[in-house]
Amino acid sequence: MPNFEQINVEPYPAISEFVDPTLLTGTAFFRASTYLPIVLDRVLADVVPDELSSFSMLSVGCSYGAEVDSALAGFAILDPNLLVTATGVDVNPYVIERAEGGQYVARLKDEKKIAALCGLIPTISVEGPAAWSNGTEGCILDTTKLRDRHDVAFTSSGIEGCEVAEADLILCNNMLFYVDSDSSKDALVAAMAERLKLGGILSFEANPARMKKQYIDWRQKIAEGLRDQGIIPILSATNLELPYAFQKVA
Numbered sequence: 281m282p283n284f285e286q287i288n289v290e291p292y293p294a295i296s297e298f299v300d301p302t303l304l305t306g307t308a309f310f311r312a313s314t315y316l317p318i319v320l321d322r323v324l325a326d327v328v329p330d331e332l333s334s335f336s337m338l339s340v341g342c343s344y345g346a347e348v349d350s351a352l353a354g355f356a357i358l359d360p361n362l363l364v365t366a367t368g369v370d371v372n373p374y375v376i377e378r379a380e381g382g383q384y385v386a387r388l389k390d391e392k393k394i395a396a397l398c399g400l401i402p403t404i405s406v407e408g409p410a411a412w413s414n415g416t417e418g419c420i421l422d423t424t425k426l427r428d429r430h431d432v433a434f435t436s437s438g439i440e441g442c443e444v445a446e447a448d449l450i451l452c453n454n455m456l457f458y459v460d461s462d463s464s465k466d467a468l469v470a471a472m473a474e475r476l477k478l479g480g481i482l483s484f485e486a487n488p489a490r491m492k493k494q495y496i497d498w499r500q501k502i503a504e505g506l507r508d509q510g511i512i513p514i515l516s517a518t519n520l521e522l523p524y525a526f527q528k529v530a
Contacts, residue, residue: 319525328359338366342368404421406419439472446480450482482511
């Protein structure tokens with residue numbers, strides 16, 4: 281396993297093209313765009329053996345499905361042959377209905393970036409004009425073809441009610457700071473840890489602008505709690521000094 285501190289500064293050449301800023305649109309499509317490609321690259325290196333052609337992924341608090349589609353887009357670049365069984369869960373039935381549609385509004389000013397994205401991942405297409413809620417003109421990115429070769433499902437439930445017993449990769453990005461009490465966050469992380477396969481990776485990241493001291497203190501505490509369960513930190517944001525990805529080693 282790479283040195284924990286070393287991994288914070290070493291580049292990941294295999295994903296340099298994917299994280300190129302010219303490919304990032306003004307949508308929520310590339311959710312956690314700074315961290316997710318690095319997590320996916322680590323998944324392919326450590327979790328997916330050469331003889332395995334498919335693996336399972338769970339997105340907790342999936343909202344409109346951007347986290348699921350972002351991961352599938354990353355895998356389409358990094359390992360086009362990988363087949364993914366992906367499940368997104370969210371307690372809000374409205375966002376689950378939207379997630380099942382697989383469409384995102386992109387700003388027209390990002391036209392070149394969108395063209396670069398669609399050129400890199402041909403299964404993502406641009407469908408007609410659209411508008412943001414504030415009236416800004418845009419177009420629709422459609423990811424339904426991106427999902428076609430995978431087994432993708434969205435469920436309106438909390439993680440406790442989902443049918444996924446085990447997953448190789450569990451993502452919960454930009455969501456935990458919406459949970460009010462530390463005890464509720466503890467319960468949510470415990471449920472994710474319980475469903476993580478041996479060798480699997482759990483990733484939860486938060487927008488630094490939304491972090492409060494109480495949340496940072498909780499993150500530091502929960503990292504120690506996970507370590508006690510044999511789930512160790514493997515990736516950390518150098519500017520925050522907080523781990524955002526963990527691997528189950530025991």
